[in-house]
Amino acid sequence: MSSLITNIQGYSIHDGPGIRTVVFLKGCGLECIWCSNPECIFPYPEIGFFKNLCTKCGQCASVCPNQAISAKVGQLPVTNREICCGCGACSAVCVQEARVLYGKAMKVDEVFESIKADQLFYQASGGGITVSGGEPLLQPKFVSELLRKCKEAGIHTCVETSGYAPESALRQVLPFTDYMLFDLKLLNSDLHRCYTGKPNELILNNAKIVTSSGLEVLFRMPLIPGINDDPQNIKETADFLHSLGGKTIGIQLMPYHELGKGKYESLDKLYRLAGLSTLEPEQVETVQEMFKARGISCTISR
Ligand code: SF4
Ligand code: SF4
Structure with missing residues (x-):
């Protein structure tokens, strides 16, 4: 069984407890306009x-x-994406690493061997593997098999999800998951559709399933100025978190950044938030205080 992997990133300290290896899968059901992994x-x-x-x-x-690819002497090569099949032959010969293949087919065992190499770091730090993307729950067979192998080897497992996946997929992966990072973006479904391409009912229902399963979960909110940092969305998000109950009622804010911008250009995709300013630390802290005032523990991802 294989999946398309865009990156396996070691030594991450922002994607779950301890030091982790993050496996990025290709394919997502949403198209958030702020996405930093286009x-x-x-x-x-x-x-x-x-x-x-x-x-x-x-x-x-x-x-x-x-x-x-058309390449004229002295000019930058131009790629016709209509006829590119993503074979990666061009990136393999580019010694400058100017061409990057996003999406390498890897088998579960190959990914597992790569993860296992850092097992000592996981043990020393309380870390493990985080499966991210893209949306890992859209590939439940691959993810559950990978996580099953990790758990058998004593490696802590985490899934980072947008929550936009069939309930059956979520239930398939849950038994092999120790910890979940779950995004909550916008509580108003119409606005959610406007900025991510899809409504949010499925996501909110999956959030309820995860919480009621007793799994340890950290809800996270990408904080995008002018889109979801308004008092109404904060209130509705806080109310929703209270309605979940569960082990902990909390949320982590992930302030908007422009780090994905270069990748949009590399893919000939339009960066739709061009010109949007990042938030000042005080603005993020104001949102943090709004959550705290509503009884929600709130941290900020740095
Ligand atoms: S990925 Fe393959 S088909 Fe696409 S431009 Fe490169 S060599 Fe050509
Ligand atoms: S440097 Fe890389 S991308 Fe540029 S022309 Fe050479 S092979 Fe192609």
């Missing part, structure tokens, strides 16, 4: 091109089996 949205391989690294050597064009 390479993880579509469930097929894509080529990223970082023109600042390109020396215009033309090697990539000479190996493309589909003649999808």
Whole structure:
């Protein structure tokens, strides 16, 4: 069984307890306009091109089996994405690493071996593996098999989810999950649809299932200025968290950043939040205080 992996990132301290290895899967049911991982949205391989690294050597064009790259002497190569099949031949020959293949097919065992290499760090720090994306719950067979192997090896398991996945997929993965990072973006379903492409009823229902299962869960909110940092959304989110009960009532804020911007350009995708300012620390703390005033413990991801 295999899946398309965009990255396996070691030594993460922001994606669950302790030091963790994060496995990024390709494919997501949402298209949040603030997404910082645009390479993880579509469930097929894509080529990223970082023109600042390109020396215009033309090697990539000479190996493309589909003649999808046109490279004129002294000019940057241009990729026709309509006929690119994502084979990765061009990225394999680009010594400048200007071309990156997003989405490498990997088997469960291959991913597991890569994770296992850092087991000593997990044991020393209380860390483990986090499966992220994209949306891991859209590949429940792969994820549950990977997490099952990890648990058998004594590795702590975490799933980072948008919650936008069939309930059956969630229930398939839950038994192999020790900890969950669950995004709550917007409580108003119409606004949720406007900014992510989908309504939120499925997500809210899955949040209830996770909480009532007794699993340890950390709800997280990407905090996007002018989109979901208003008092009404904070109130509705706090009310929803109270309605869940569960082990802990809390949320972590993840302030908007522009770190994904370069990847949009590399994929010839429009960065729809161009010009949006990041939040000042005081603005984030104001939202934190709004949650606290409503009895919700609230931390800020740095
Ligand atoms: S192989 Fe790499 S450096 Fe050479 S033209 Fe292609 S993208 Fe640029
Ligand atoms: S990924 Fe394959 S098909 Fe696409 S541009 Fe590169 S070599 Fe051509």
